[in-house]
Amino acid sequence: MDRIACMQTFVRAIEMNSFSAVAREQKTTQPTISKQIAALEKYLGVQLIARSTTNLSLTEEGKKYYQYCQQILETVAEAEASLAGKERATGILRLGCPVLFGQMQIVPRLKAFMARYPDVKIDLMMADHFVDMVEDGLDLLIRIGNRLDSSLISDRIGTTRRVTVATKSYFEQAGEPQHPDDLVHHNCLVYTRLTTGNEWHFQGKNGIIKVRVGGSFQTNSSVAIRAAVLSGLGIAIAPVWMFGDEIYRGDLKVVLPDYQPTPLQIHAVYRRSRFYPAKILCFRDFLAAEFKLDPWVSELGV
Incomplete structure (x- = not known):
């Protein structure tokens, strides 16, 4: 029995809460994964996992062993990396990011990254909902927002400046707001994943201005917000990278430049x-x- 391989399988099964998911990841079968875990339990003489039809939960012995396995696997990886060096990046990078940001800012850059690091493969999970890194088995997560999780390392790698934007046809019909307070009279498209919900925050000369907005459409999808704005349905605040090309072409108009x-x-x-x-x-x-x-995702702005 390859104990290191069994430890890796055991840790991944707990992280992913599924033997089947680990089997797919390792390109093998669910019975093979079950046999690996069973062999590990037989070797140790204890039950590590309490199995049910929908969940994998650790026994008390399993919890202790899981912590030791994490430490051991990290030490093994550290030993291997000390010989390989930073430029020898290898393996599968399990990456997570928001959907539209992934489509527009991450995926187009992957070819250049893989050319530089040909031994790295990307397993990309895109989701707009809150992602649990351990549960989803991710190595790295790209998050947009100012709320940080102190239990994780969060390195700032960019800034997304936002704009207030709609089509010219929308403004011809509804008029242009001159102050954030005017937005209460507009059909505002609300992205419900914002931590501030339907309360939009603006930076004015005299400080932060908060406006509670509303309208005929709200969604938890950044893709849907983009489509709704482009269709002329209403007005939104959105990252400039989401509409950069359309703004430069004149298809969309940015308003409230002083806010x-x-x-x-x-x-x-x-x-x-x-x-x-x-x-x-x-x-x-x-x-x-x-x-x-x-400039769309840097401190410099556009």
Whole structure:
């Protein structure tokens, strides 16, 4: 029995809460994963996992062993990396990010990253809902927003400036707001994943202005917000990168130039550890360098 391999399988099964998911990840079968865990339990002489039809839960012995396994696997990875060096980034990078940001800012950059680090493969999960890194088995998560999780490492790699925007046809019909307070009379398209909900925040000369808005459409999808704005349905505050091309072409118009929606920070988030695999650090540094040169996601703005 390869105990290191069994430890890795055991840890991944708990992280993903599924033997089947681990089997797919390792390109094997669910019975094979079950046999690995069973062999490990037989070797140790204890039950590690209490199985049910919908959930995997650790026994008391399993909890202790899980913590030791994490430490052992980190030490093994650290030993291997000390010989390989940072530029020898290898393995599968399990990456998470918001849907539209992934489509527009991450995926187009992957070819350049993979050309630089050909031994790294990307497993990308895109979701607009809150993602639990451990539960979803992610190595690195790109988060947009100013709320940080102190239990994780959050490295700032960019800034997303936001604008108040709609189509020219919408403004011809509804008029242009001159002050954030005017937005209460507009059909505001609300992205419900914002931590402030339907309360939009603006930076004015005299400080922060908060306006509670409303309208005929709200959604938890950034993709749907983009489509709704482009259709002329209403007005939204959105990252400038979401509509940069349309703004430059004149298809959309930015209003309230003296009242900027509060910018949001872009972070590379990963779990605390004594050792960080090269694949994580290389991708973090790659994105930070890329974003620094891109006015839509850098401190410089546009």
